[in-house]
Amino acid sequence: MPRPLRADAARNRELLLQAAREVFARRGLDVTLDEIARHAGVGVGTAYRRFANKEALVEALFEDQLDRMVHFATSSLHRVDTWDGFVGMVTAFSEQMAADRGLREVVFRNYGRDDRMAQIRERFVPAMEAVVRRAQDAGVLRPDAAPTDLPIIEMMLGVVDVFAEPVRSGLYPRYLTLILDGLRARPGLTPLPVPALTHDEFDRLTLIPPPPGL
Amino acid sequence: MPRPLRADAARNRELLLQAAREVFARRGLDVTLDEIARHAGVGVGTAYRRFANKEALVEALFEDQLDRMVHFATSSLHRVDTWDGFVGMVTAFSEQMAADRGLREVVFRNYGRDDRMAQIRERFVPAMEAVVRRAQDAGVLRPDAAPTDLPIIEMMLGVVDVFAEPVRSGLYPRYLTLILDGLRARPGLTPLPVPALTHDEFDRLTLIPPPPGL
DNA sequence: TAACAACCGGAGACTTCTTCTCCGCTTAGT
DNA sequence: ACTAAGCGGAGAAGAAGTCTCCGGTTGTTA
Missing domain, CATH: 1.10.10.60 (Homeodomain-like)
Incomplete structure (x- = not known):
């Protein structure tokens, strides 16, 4: 001790x-x-x-923040309006991620690769899956969307914010709205031409050496 | 000589x-x-x-490639179906950009900042504007979309590809389709909550020191 | 309030990475 | 066959980041 x-x-x-x-x-x-x-x-x-080094500092900081992200997902399941629940979760994710570049990097580069964070990530996946499935079952989310689309979308929005920040902060909601309009189930949507990443593919991505340039 | x-x-x-x-x-x-x-x-x-240095090499390589991008835009104005023309241009851009990470970086970091490239960029803007306006006048592109949305969208797609490439190449068309579904004029779209970047803001972004991490 | 272990700051040793130069050797061209 | 042009690549020079070490300071205990 x-x-x-x-x-x-x-x-x-x-x-x-x-x-x-x-x-x-x-x-x-x-x-x-x-x-x-x-x-x-x-x-x-x-x-x-x-x-001891930067990694130790990162670990000390981001554990509970990741925890909060999982919480967003599970709590959105209780919203009465299914679409609002879905939008709420994605929006809450985006807000967290947009406000914190370090968080984005922890999520997408799995900084540290240690057990505690791995555990948190393991709770993430089922939570996202549940939200996506519920929205699709209710017929409000396009049926060809997939759980792994959500982190990819967060990544895209994060990049917009990094890029735009020097001249305009808070640009990402524009593109979040655009994408949500594309995610909503509607007649006349174009079928998505490529399958989403599988969870396994996604995990592999976050575990390999960080692709230089986020 | x-x-x-x-x-x-x-x-x-x-x-x-x-x-x-x-x-x-x-x-x-x-x-x-x-x-x-x-x-x-x-x-x-x-x-x-x-x-003399890397910059000279970059310049020697990318001049005509940028030229080709401008060509995509202007030629898409002649397609009979306005929406197809718009989609064609965005798709062609994406294909170029996805196939060439260097090109993405030239476009978004304005590598070199020299006159010749600046001239090309100056022809870019009116071309994009024309395509966007035509599509909006025809009522196929949502009216709150703006010309600067296009490069931002290209950037988002480019990042998806850099990120996904190690385990899956060619993922970006999935998100391109999603975004195009969000760009198409439709009843019941959510108004975009933030104004697009102005051309001036966008130019300033490409001219300032590259935001570390694309 | 004296004494000392714990703690502090930050210069700089070390490492890693990139850019670019220099010079002895090779070769194309007449 | 001669020589100017060109070649390769070791390594100089510089930039950036990580982490250590130690002379001086301060909190704590008695």
Whole structure:
């Protein structure tokens, strides 16, 4: 059992976590620990004394955030209007992801690849599947949509936001709306010409070395 | 007037251009000249003797490719079915972009920022505008779509392809279809909640330092 | 309030990656 | 056969990131 930190050390630890939250959210996971330390107002040495490396810091930060994402999915199942439930989940996902570039990178690059996060991911999949199936059973979601379309869509929206952010923040809802209009079941839709990624394909993607450039 | 290259030098120049075409297309503009030289089967020294730097090589390669993109836009105006014309242009763009990661990066990072490419870009904008307006006047494209939506959509599709490529190439048409279904004028569409980027905003985006991560 | 273990800052050692140069050897062209 | 043009690729130079080390400071305990 590690004995408690001295008061100044504990305070610095909190400063670092807070700084990391902000810097990761704005600039992604590729920032240096040096930079986080500077933003926290402590020395690099202090940062490395508290967290063995950047990965440890990421883990400490994103566990509960991923948890919250799963919660969005399951709770959307209880909405009375099925389409609203679906839209609500996708919108909530997008809001989280848009607000936090680090979160996007954790989700799509599976940063850390450790067990705890893997467990969370395992609860993700059934949740998304349930929401998609419910919406399709109700006839409001186009029948050829698939659960893995959702993370792909989140990725697309995330990129729009990274790209547009320097001149306009909050552009992504425009494209979210567009895509939701394309997802809604309607007469006269064009059948989707390629099958969606299987869950297995998707998992493999997040586990392989990050494709340079998100 | 530079005097003609010796035969072996001219041949190596072609080898380098060909290698660059392939490597840029597959891996993007961030590959090193060393890598291109290796792929061409010549020494690095040779590469740097022929092209002052990577930028010169990029310029030599992408001028006519951009030209072809503009051509897609203008020729789509002559299709009898307006919606087919619109879809044809967007599809042609996507095919080009999906097949060539380097091209995507030239378009969105304005690599080089030189005059010749700027001129081409200037012809791009009116062409896209014309196609969008024609489709909206005919009532087949949703009225709240805008010309700058098209490059944004291309960017989204490009990212899907970069991401999915390691386990599945050619996934993007699925999402292209989805988005086109969302772009088509229909009763019951949700109004797009945020204005599109203006041309000016878009230009500024491509001119500022590349947002790290495409 | 003295004493010391814990902690701090940040210079810089190390590593990795990319760009580009230099020079001894080879070859095309006359 | 001679020589200017060209070749290859080791490695210099620089940029960027990770992490260590240590002289000086501070919280804590007695």
